[in-house]
Amino acid sequence: MINPSSLTPLKQAFNQTRHLAQGVSQVPSPATGKSQGQSTAHVVRAARLEDLSNIATLLSESFYPADGLTSWFSPLLRLGIYQDLRGRITTSAKHLCLVAFQGDPSPQPGRQSLAGTVEVTLRSLTPWQGSLSKYPYISNLAVKGEFRRQGIAQHLLLTCARSVQEWGYQDLYLHVLEDNQAARQLYAKAGYQQERSDPTWTAYLLRQPQRLLFRKRLK
Secondary structure (H helix, E strand, C coil): CCHHHHHHHHHHHHHHHHHHCCCCCCCCCCCCCCCCCCCCCCEEECCHHHHHHHHHHHHHHHHHHHHHHHHHHHHHHHHHHHHHHHHHHHHCCCCCEEEEEEECCCCCCCCCEEEEEEEEEEEEECCCCCCCCCCCEEEEEEHHHHHHCCHHHHHHHHHHHHHHHHHHEEEEEEEEEEECHHHHHHHHHCCEEEEEECCCCCHHHCCCCCCCEEEEEEC
């Protein structure tokens, strides 16, 4: 007989997979500020195809920790993330995936370590909005554990905002779960304000946290 408690990691992985697919911005732990004695030297640039494997690993480790039964599905999760991201990068005109690297900005192999990533694209804020009602939207922000609290998340968000302004937009949106206090503090510090709550049927039926829509007005 299967112990019901052993299914908890699988349930958590299912919920996290759904949130990532929906573009909900999740921040596993605070990623702002500066830790004493740590360097803040890092470089942010657009992701390249050769970065995708490392990005997929970072997202998988950040949002789907390989704990218990979940570890069995980690390779499939990474592959799915890789394929989805590759499709977005190669086919979407208004899409940008950014990566942050820690260390020497030289292109020599092994001199840099992937520290964080984020995506910004045009998408409808609700399922019933048409293709003409799309707005710049941030998703999949993740910073590797050892590089948190060094300002990398803020740098990524600032670069997204600058890129969106170059696209000709003045507003930037994202969703975050209401119980993710680390993410809410991060975005509030970056100038985002809550617009509304977007209830879903899964939130009511499965008693899960609501999705909150945040907006930043760009100057």
